[in-house]
Amino acid sequence: MTVRWEKKAMAHKPVAASPVLTAADAAAQVGLTVRALRVYEARGLLDPPRTEKGWRLYGPREFQRLGIIQALKSLGLSLAEISRVLAGDTPSLRRVLEVQATLWRGRLAAAQAGLDLVQQALARTDTTPISVDDLCILIRRLDMTTLPETLRTVLAEDYTAEQRADLLTPTGTPEAAAEGARAWATLIADIQALRTAGVPATDARAKDAAKRWQGLTAAFTQGDAAVAARTGGLWQKALARDPQGQGLPFDKGLWDYVAEAARS
Incomplete structure (x- = not known):
């Protein structure tokens, strides 16, 4: 010493x-x-x-x-934003508070969604005895309350409690749901890699990624065009609110990249 x-x-x-x-x-x-x-x-x-x-x-x-x-x-700030905050830039300090407000709104919406599910289960027990299967379904629904916070905030604004509960009910087996989540994570990472490498949306690799995206979307929505349209609108609203994807799995740039690849 x-x-x-x-x-x-x-x-x-x-x-x-x-x-x-x-x-x-x-x-x-x-x-x-x-x-x-x-x-x-x-x-x-x-x-x-x-x-x-x-x-x-x-x-x-x-x-x-x-x-x-x-x-x-x-808090989700980029290094450039952190630099401005450390320099005493008031707008960037405001950005910190805005990010926190978004995060807490998401947490509040998640808590509300969980409460909705439990209250609905309780209401059904007034007329129908609850079974072990019912409890398992409830647990699976509650697990889905870990959706991205910005997306959950939009859900809370645009959907009723019953609609949210239906939307949060996973289809298929838990194993299939987990496999679907892994497939989405892999696809998003692959598309990010294409963008980082400067691969244009008109490239065959980008088009292939867009087809994979459409396939996963079809599986998620069970091929229902109306559900697919509502889901797409939900993501568009969430990305308009959080274009940098701070509280989402991807940013608006990735969404636009996939859309362009699908059109080309």
């Missing part, structure tokens, strides 16, 4: 210096990579002091800054 000496009237008393870590040790302590720290530094979010040999040092000031950055990232 390094020490510094504080001179006093009649004695020299050793005082332990504040802990200072290298970039590698600092990254390990906060659960990041050294590369992430470099990105933060390149974006102007961090400015750690350096030794004569160029080693970056992270002390209390840098750790405090990292804590703020990670907190803002957890």
